[in-house]
Amino acid sequence: MLASEKLAIAAHLHVLLRRKAGRVTDTEWMAVNADYAAEMVRVARSVAQEGAHADLGEWADKLEQAWNPRPAVAVSAREQLARVGLRAAAPASPVSPADPEAPRYIGGLR
Numbered sequence: 001m002l003a004s005e006k007l008a009i010a011a012h013l014h015v016l017l018r019r020k021a022g023r024v025t026d027t028e029w030m031a032v033n034a035d036y037a038a039e040m041v042r043v044a045r046s047v048a049q050e051g052a053h054a055d056l057g058e059w060a061d062k063l064e065q066a067w068n069p070r071p072a073v074a075v076s077a078r079e080q081l082a083r084v085g086l087r088a089a090a091p092a093s094p095v096s097p098a099d100p101e102a103p104r105y106i107g108g109l110r
Contacts, residue, residue: 006066007031013044013059020056021047030063037067 010030017023023043030037041060048056 003031006037006063009059009063009066010037010040013040013056013063016053016056016059017044017047020051020053023047034067037063 007027010025010027014025014027014030017025017040021043025040026036030040041064044056044060044063047053048060
């Protein structure tokens with residue numbers, strides 16, 4: 001994940017912690033230091049449980065995901081289409097003229 005994305009998540013979490021818990025954090029340090037980010041995730045989750053603030057828990061999860069991304073699973077194009085309920089189109093025939101009587105170039109294009 002890009003550093004700017006981590007910083008954006010950290011800034012959002014900072015605002016939520018400031019408003020809901022009166023807690024001041026360092027957003028830049030949260031975006032570059034994994035230990036500090038992990039501690040802020042722990043703090044945000046504990047505040048979320050104490051005050052029933054679901055949004056704090058969601059943003060804590062986002063920050064944790066930013067630092068510990070799950071590996072992407074390779075999925076083929078057919079599997080992706082099957083997930084959304086579409087069928088893969090059959091490949092078109094390489095030679096299928098629209099009009100069989102149409103004149104053709106002989107020997108290539110000029």
